[in-house]
Amino acid sequence: MSSGSRVLVHETWGDHAALLARASSGPQGSVGRVRPQLLDVATPQAPLELQRGGRLERVAVAYETYGELDSQGTNAVLIEHALTGSAHAAGVTDREDVPGWWDPLIGPGKAIDTRRFFVVCSNVLGGCYGTTGPSSIDPVTGRPYGPDFPHYTVRDMVAAQHRLLTALGVKSLRAVVGGSMGGMQVLEWAVTHPEMVRAIAPIAIGARHSAWAIGLNEVARRAITADPAWQAGRYPLERQPETGLGLARAIAMLTYRSYDSLEQKFGRERVGAGEEASADRALDASFQIASYLEYQGVKLVKRFDANTYLSLTRAMDDYDLAEGRGSLNQVLAGIAMPALVMGIDSDVLYPEAEAKALVERMPNARYVTLSSPHGHDAFLIEYPQVAAQLRRFLTGD
């Protein structure tokens, strides 16, 4: 297997598409072919005023929906994506046959049952999957916003989503669910629109970004801004700072996994060092872990925008649920709706203690540990555990 091992590494583990394809082939149904949609949620007549000042006069939000909204507009479940995610949470689109990023959890008969719920997932404000963000064309200049895109926050993301849901006729949310940066939005929804949100399920996240998480984002951003191709953010979209963005992704990927999962998968294996090569180990060959990290970077560069990465990670660092709202304890005590809070025991980036600390102060919250060797990304890997918890939570009205 010498010559094939490099490829095998990538195909057997960490390849999201392959993983989803397998996970999706269960007895439960797929939502099938889905249509990405777009809605203008801000116009010059109704601009989006931003938390840190400034406004956006044109905001389009890309979204997908699965299932049917009931006549009262009360059966919606809002799904929030993570840093490099998109609105494509379930089913397959015309453009790409890749299942949505949470496809094993969303569909007829699945944990988030589309026979029962109207499921909505939208690309966040500032994203690069259809919603207005740094890679969108600024109508004033005719060029991409790039570094001139205004500073936005998680609260602004929620404000844009709120306009989308209102336009869709959603009066009340059965639940808001999401992990990582998605979990930040979940908690912001609970605090900003308590009258509209009947339940929340934040996963692998705490109440504010830690120094540790900020520091890790900071080095990732510096990898991008140190790349000469970044050009202070004014790169042509077809020539973005690939080296810097790839390195940022490699740094982040390490923190999305764990010591144990990387050790089990790669250990000290080298690229091409298969069985027949073991007698004469190619000690100059690079380690498989290095190859894996490079591959993850190359993959992201093909599908993501560097300025978007910079601005989204800044919004994450800015995230502090209590900011301007009194003490954190007070804010958490005010989250009265039922909450299912999940943490991951091997999470390096957002240690489980962060999620546990939420539950200590929330009056109606239950804490569940997702037990996994896979680290932070476990919420995108451990589908049976996540599904079982969400199914129970969503059926137990």
Add this chain to the structure above:
Amino acid sequence: MSSGSRVLVHETWGDHAALLARASSGPQGSVGRVRPQLLDVATPQAPLELQRGGRLERVAVAYETYGELDSQGTNAVLIEHALTGSAHAAGVTDREDVPGWWDPLIGPGKAIDTRRFFVVCSNVLGGCYGTTGPSSIDPVTGRPYGPDFPHYTVRDMVAAQHRLLTALGVKSLRAVVGGSMGGMQVLEWAVTHPEMVRAIAPIAIGARHSAWAIGLNEVARRAITADPAWQAGRYPLERQPETGLGLARAIAMLTYRSYDSLEQKFGRERVGAGEEASADRALDASFQIASYLEYQGVKLVKRFDANTYLSLTRAMDDYDLAEGRGSLNQVLAGIAMPALVMGIDSDVLYPEAEAKALVERMPNARYVTLSSPHGHDAFLIEYPQVAAQLRRFLTGD
């Protein structure tokens, strides 16, 4: 304290010189002013043959000694430094008034008592503090070796040290002591020269570099090699890739600390956001953690060489105590001398389990946890704990 907070952050924590100055002012003595020395350990007549092939015909080793060698040559303690360390482990040199990196542990009456022991610390092969390495002048070309410096390993470091000790008249080592990359050398000494080593104390290290540690080194190296100033390693020494090396250091610094220590020290504080600024928080100001990481990078760039960083981290990744020696269990079972193995409970980079696993197979080893919030660097911070353990270990013959 608004205007001063940026400076304060750096001076009150993580400033090694200030920390050492305080720690050194105890009742025990200093070794005083020390003289860096240099010895040629390889010549064209007696070249150093390298583990991975190739040879070095000129190797000078920079070293310091404290205390006196006894007439039998049996009272030496060898101190092994970590990645960016040097031979300057104790006292003060003429050039710089900065105490050595382990000064609180080495001196008359201290844990490693120079009234009793002849203490030796040398800069590793491949280093940039006087010992021959990538930043040394290649006698053949008259230019720095740079990327042409041959591939060397931890075993080669030990081979160069062995020549130094032999030349100094050391017949037997009372102990070999060191943390992190220093601990790798400690273990290699025990396996390579069991007849010469009477005790070992490896700290915060395991038997081989993990996928996690390799991955972290890999992204740090990529930060350097992505910097255009690196020039494939052929930069003039006075114009090295500062941005890349600084970023590599910032990435590494995160892993030398811990979630808790960074949270306690920096939390979400911003640069210049003191008390009087709190009413109108400067939300665009950078976080103190970002400033701290940048500062650590700037500091390293002034004192370290980028090609050296690349080659030393490659040697660390290459480190596998069992390579070519049978099973790891067999190798560890063969380490018969008394061993004090210390691990750090908050170590992110080399989790305590690595050090514990050593002790499980070593027949004469005792395990001690260094309890600290400070992560991997605790062996350079928690002096009282380290001192107490080493003192007990070294006096209990």
